[in-house]
Amino acid sequence: MTVSKTAAADPARGARPARKEPAETAAETTPLQMGELSELLGYSLKRAQLKIFEDFLRCVAPLQLTPAQFSVLLLLDQNPGRNQTEIANTLGILRPNFVAMLDGLESRDLCVRMRSTNDRRSHILMLTDKGRAVLSRAKKLVAAKHEARLNELLGSANRAALLEMLATIAREF
């Protein structure tokens, strides 16, 4: 278990006198044993999530969208005419925290709040034309760069299996 790329297994060793990579200038330490951490699902889950979000941000950087913002645009596109509470609840965002988020999107002209005529307390949310255009471009970037890279790493079938298991945990755990 815990396969380990030990220093001794590195073929580049001994060829050059002092390899000096930026991260190992002085220490030359043996890598730590992950031990039972390797078996803890939550640990790998968290580390994987950070990697995925980092890559998402890189891939969609030209459009300046965070994963959370992208999820809001996607949801607004699929569910026109819903109010803030409905959108926020669906995404697991608390209503107070959704206000600043919407302010950001609205100030960039990606969506608009409109007072509902039925219930004047509610703000109906809609994508603007620009919002739809940005979303469309974002989807293409995500598919072509982000998800494609995942498929490359895991294979299409494994990626689908992974998604299904994660959705199951998110839904039923």
Place this chain on the structure above:
Amino acid sequence: MTVSKTAAADPARGARPARKEPAETAAETTPLQMGELSELLGYSLKRAQLKIFEDFLRCVAPLQLTPAQFSVLLLLDQNPGRNQTEIANTLGILRPNFVAMLDGLESRDLCVRMRSTNDRRSHILMLTDKGRAVLSRAKKLVAAKHEARLNELLGSANRAALLEMLATIAREF
């Protein structure tokens, strides 16, 4: 796609006059369409991660350990004699942020910092007897409650496959 438990498909409908669950007192709204959000791995990954961490906290609540604290104790147990920088780097914790975390563990007498005799700048970290005892109890709780519940939901083989894919992403993505 996007299977949908629509209101019309709910067999409980029409039987009782006004079902009034706490979450749907007034709205009686159709559930939103998740749409392409269901296909976005990062989204399910994040939601799953939150669920897993919540459950971890519940399961190990008697010992008052967060996932991050548990990971530190595990790593200290497997790697005695390492310093703060080494432990923090391995866990992806920034050194400045690791200080307060260690303060917490040390004030609870779960680990100790000792000045290294070789390099008096370094703090060697070690579990205390109490730290080992708490870690041992925590491992039992995690195995018996947390991981067991995951196995129940996914099945042992699927759980292993999930772990491997997440580790792959964490390592190589």
Place this chain on the structure above:
DNA sequence: TATTGTTATACTCTATAACTATA
């Protein structure tokens, strides 16, 4: 009285610069 959007606020995480003591 209850709900929607909002403000204020607080607490946790995370990230960076800079200090000190050692090397």
Place this chain on the structure above:
DNA sequence: TATAGTTATAGAGTATAACAATA
């Protein structure tokens, strides 16, 4: 000069209470 631990600080993300407008 560089490194280990530390401090200070700032920014996200998340959580709760309470208010005004409306129902």
